Amino acid sequence: MFIESPRYTERFGSVRMSHVQRVISLDSGMRRRPRSRGTTGVRQIDEETIRHFEDRMAIVIPTKDEKLRLLEGVISGVPHDCLVIVVSNSQRERVDRFRMEGDIIDQLCRFTLRQALMIHQKDPAIATAAMDADYSDLLAADGLVRNGKGEAMIIGLLVAKAAGKEYVGFIDADNYFPGSVLEYVRNYAAGFSLAQSPYSMVRILWRYKPKISAGLYFRKWGRISEITNKYLNSLISTKTGFETEVVTTANAGEHAMSMQLAEILPFASGYAVESQELISLFENFGGILPTEESKVIEQGIDILQIETRNPHLHEERGNQHLNDILLSSMSTIYHSPLCDREVKQAILAELISQGILKDGETPAPVRINSPLSRVRDKFVSAIRRDLDKYYVLR
Amino acid sequence: MFIESPRYTERFGSVRMSHVQRVISLDSGMRRRPRSRGTTGVRQIDEETIRHFEDRMAIVIPTKDEKLRLLEGVISGVPHDCLVIVVSNSQRERVDRFRMEGDIIDQLCRFTLRQALMIHQKDPAIATAAMDADYSDLLAADGLVRNGKGEAMIIGLLVAKAAGKEYVGFIDADNYFPGSVLEYVRNYAAGFSLAQSPYSMVRILWRYKPKISAGLYFRKWGRISEITNKYLNSLISTKTGFETEVVTTANAGEHAMSMQLAEILPFASGYAVESQELISLFENFGGILPTEESKVIEQGIDILQIETRNPHLHEERGNQHLNDILLSSMSTIYHSPLCDREVKQAILAELISQGILKDGETPAPVRINSPLSRVRDKFVSAIRRDLDKYYVLR
Numbered sequence: 031m032f033i034e035s036p037r038y039t040e041r042f043g044s045v046r047m048s049h050v051q052r053v054i055s056l057d058s059g060m061r062r063r064p065r066s067r068g069t070t071g072v073r074q075i076d077e078e079t080i081r082h083f084e085d086r087m088a089i090v091i092p093t094k095d096e097k098l099r100l101l102e103g104v105i106s107g108v109p110h111d112c113l114v115i116v117v118s119n120s121q122r123e124r125v126d127r128f129r130m131e132g133d134i135i136d137q138l139c140r141f142t143l144r145q146a147l148m149i150h151q152k153d154p155a156i157a158t159a160a161m162d163a164d165y166s167d168l169l170a171a172d173g174l175v176r177n178g179k180g181e182a183m184i185i186g187l188l189v190a191k192a193a194g195k196e197y198v199g200f201i202d203a204d205n206y207f208p209g210s211v212l213e214y215v216r217n218y219a220a221g222f223s224l225a226q227s228p229y230s231m232v233r234i235l236w237r238y239k240p241k242i243s244a245g246l247y248f249r250k251w252g253r254i255s256e257i258t259n260k261y262l263n264s265l266i267s268t269k270t271g272f273e274t275e276v277v278t279t280a281n282a283g284e285h286a287m288s289m290q291l292a293e294i295l296p297f298a299s300g301y302a303v304e305s306q307e308l309i310s311l312f313e314n315f316g317g318i319l320p321t322e323e324s325k326v327i328e329q330g331i332d333i334l335q336i337e338t339r340n341p342h343l344h345e346e347r348g349n350q351h352l353n354d355i356l357l358s359s360m361s362t363i364y365h366s367p368l369c370d371r372e373v374k375q376a377i378l379a380e381l382i383s384q385g386i387l388k389d390g391e392t393p394a395p396v397r398i399n400s401p402l403s404r405v406r407d408k409f410v411s412a413i414r415r416d417l418d419k420y421y422v423l424r
Numbered sequence: 425m426f427i428e429s430p431r432y433t434e435r436f437g438s439v440r441m442s443h444v445q446r447v448i449s450l451d452s453g454m455r456r457r458p459r460s461r462g463t464t465g466v467r468q469i470d471e472e473t474i475r476h477f478e479d480r481m482a483i484v485i486p487t488k489d490e491k492l493r494l495l496e497g498v499i500s501g502v503p504h505d506c507l508v509i510v511v512s513n514s515q516r517e518r519v520d521r522f523r524m525e526g527d528i529i530d531q532l533c534r535f536t537l538r539q540a541l542m543i544h545q546k547d548p549a550i551a552t553a554a555m556d557a558d559y560s561d562l563l564a565a566d567g568l569v570r571n572g573k574g575e576a577m578i579i580g581l582l583v584a585k586a587a588g589k590e591y592v593g594f595i596d597a598d599n600y601f602p603g604s605v606l607e608y609v610r611n612y613a614a615g616f617s618l619a620q621s622p623y624s625m626v627r628i629l630w631r632y633k634p635k636i637s638a639g640l641y642f643r644k645w646g647r648i649s650e651i652t653n654k655y656l657n658s659l660i661s662t663k664t665g666f667e668t669e670v671v672t673t674a675n676a677g678e679h680a681m682s683m684q685l686a687e688i689l690p691f692a693s694g695y696a697v698e699s700q701e702l703i704s705l706f707e708n709f710g711g712i713l714p715t716e717e718s719k720v721i722e723q724g725i726d727i728l729q730i731e732t733r734n735p736h737l738h739e740e741r742g743n744q745h746l747n748d749i750l751l752s753s754m755s756t757i758y759h760s761p762l763c764d765r766e767v768k769q770a771i772l773a774e775l776i777s778q779g780i781l782k783d784g785e786t787p788a789p790v791r792i793n794s795p796l797s798r799v800r801d802k803f804v805s806a807i808r809r810d811l812d813k814y815y816v817l818r
Contacts, residue, residue, distance in 0.1 A: 054500065054532070054536055055501070056606050057503045057606060058537075059478075060505060061505075077471070103733070106448065108451075109450075110451045110453030111453040111454060142426045142448055142466070206634070208450055209604055210601070210603055213603055245636060246600070246636055246737075339602045340603045341600060341601065
């Protein structure tokens with residue numbers, strides 16, 4: 031693949047965040063060409079490098095009652111050498127959708143000689159493992175894992191760790207184009223190959239997100255991302271004293287991280303998870319609040335943002351769903367210790383003007399799960415003991 | 425990639441046409457797995473095999489006043505090792521769109537360290553070369569190459585031959601997803617790797633062709649292809665005495681062929697070209713009409729039809745445009761010496777019911793350009809002499 035070199039990298043304490051880099055073409059052939067970084071501003075990521083990272087990567091697909099056809103298509107686009115981990119919170123009563131998902135994944139795996147793992151979010155064994163590892167953060171009042179995307183991601187991370195993977199990428203299950211999924215994963219690999227630190231994260235920016243009305247309209251920005259990016263940038267700007275537009279992927283569902291970074295990161299509950307990741311990194315390693323992870327500070331943290339070549343065409347969600355995402359993302363910013371009075375006021379005004387909050391209301395804080403590093407070993411060994419039962423092909 | 429084995433191959437004289445094969449997943453990793461053809465019915469096409477064919481393939485992109493963004497996206501999806509040949513019939517007066525296309529391709533080629541060729545359909549040098557090679561089939565009354573997609577494809581073929589390529593694939597310029605383009609070309613390579621004869625053709629069937637109305641509706645069949653396939657199958661059925669549904673790609677704009685096959689094939693003018701290719705093969709090598717190509721008869725001709733994993737999302741065309749395609753495709757069937765009275769009657773009834781012909785009218789015959797084998801050497805050497813001036817990067 032050919033990808034732009036990052037034109038500028040902003041530094042906040044130990045965090046290095048690069049401005050968005052565009053994918054220029056999807057493939058760069060089998061022959062390695064002489065690198066000419068300085069002159070063209072473009073990097074060739076060769077096939078061997080991409081495969082190196084794919085081989086070490088798990089792709090976690092959180093899903094909940096998604097169309098089976100879409101889920102199957104998404105999996106069919108994941109590069110073969112990645113380990114697929116589906117974390118499903120689909121219905122089991124009446125129509126057992128979880129079982130239907132299992133059937134379709136089993137069939138695909140058989141045909142493509144690949145193994146995959148599949149876990150239900152409410153599997154009591156996961157809840158028991160969490161309890162035994164003293165990680166009740168994850169559990170709801172009924173003793174099972176809470177609902178929510180953030181929670182599904184945590185389960186995926188733990189399973190990936192148990193399976194020995196070094197990188198984890200997340201892919202949403204509602205994508206119409208398997209070819210886009212293929213690109214996202216290749217972009218993750220490209221990003222990791224460009225990172226300097228073992229603590230690294232790659233976040234995907236869609237080139238266009240077509241909106242279907244009378245015809246197709248190729249929007250660049252969704253309403254949610256536009257707003258979340260803006261306030262996340264404000265949060266940073268007020269701390270550094272320099273206005274920035276560096277954050278363009280605040281709500282990136284498509285993102286990936288090294289296992290080393292995943293283990294020290296707190297994950298917010300539900301749909302706040304993607305923006306909270308960035309805020310936690312700025313809080314913990316941005317050089318303003320104190321931190322305990324001296325090893326991380328030494329190596330630094332790389333955040334790369336990559337703009338795809340493909341547009342992103344996914345299942346349309348209702349307005350209520352979008353408002354939920356916006357409210358929880360904004361809440362993570364609002365409640366951050368980095369957030370000063372001025373930004374808080376602006377956030378409230380924005381949410382009121384969007385009709386999401388009423389005058390005088392403030393966003394409820396989002397629950398944040400503590401980092402896995404504390405509980406990792408015990409939790410992961412419990413899952414590893416059971417790992418066989420999650421494999422799709424027996 | 426993983427692809428279904430062809431479940432059944434029909435034979436008509438020397439023509440072997442396989443029923444459609446589905447792509448099951450886009451990638452099959454770097455490690456070759458033991459083949460188990462018999463048991464699973466699925467073939468793994470490894471990366472090395474795909475690259476082998478890509479390296480020998482030219483991708484011809486016929487275009488006429490297409491959105492620049494789409495053209496650029498399409499080229500960015502073509503695997504790097506293929507030679508890109510753009511044959512443009514875009515406007516040169518007032519706004520010089522051909523020049524804008526050249527600028528955008530130049531920029532992309534510079535960034536991605538690749539070479540491409542770009543020719544205007546009305547370039548007088550091509551017309552002169554055609555004249556000198558005694559191939560006036562291609563020329564209009566004004567002495568320049570005629571308008572039409574078939575004509576653009578012929579120019580592309582000749583340039584590919586001059587550049588020493590052994591395979592030519594065609595890709596339409598109006599595709600919204602670079603990742604789909606990548607898949608088409610990889611499917612061509614997979615198809616050629618499965619063909620036994622040096623005379624081979626790969627035709628793409630889209631898995632879905634989303635229709636945009638209130639939302640997205642994932643149609644399997646377009647109106648045009650459904651009708652053309654039906655009558656092409658009738659044409660074959662009446663000759664063999666067995667009803668068949670083998671043809672599912674009568675209007676496949678996305679298709680590829682070995683240069684050896686391209687050289688012996690007559691190409692129809694305009695939009696009739698894709699269906700005429702199949703009809704010509706049935707006429708010349710189907711075992712019913714006499715043929716002169718004994719070498720071809722010995723080796724046989726392989727036609728593979730591959731169903732993509734990605735949906736196909738392209739620029740919507742008006743109804744008039746679709747009717748033109750339908751009329752010219754049906755005309756090629758109607759005027760074939762293989763077409764008996766019964767099929768002719770059915771075609772007329774269909775075109776009348778579609779409101780394309782009036783009662784008593786018959787479709788005008790489509791002009792058919794004679795095969796290139798006769799003029800090849802002279803024509804190709806003339807183009808080869810000028811080849812440098814068509815390279816985008818100087």
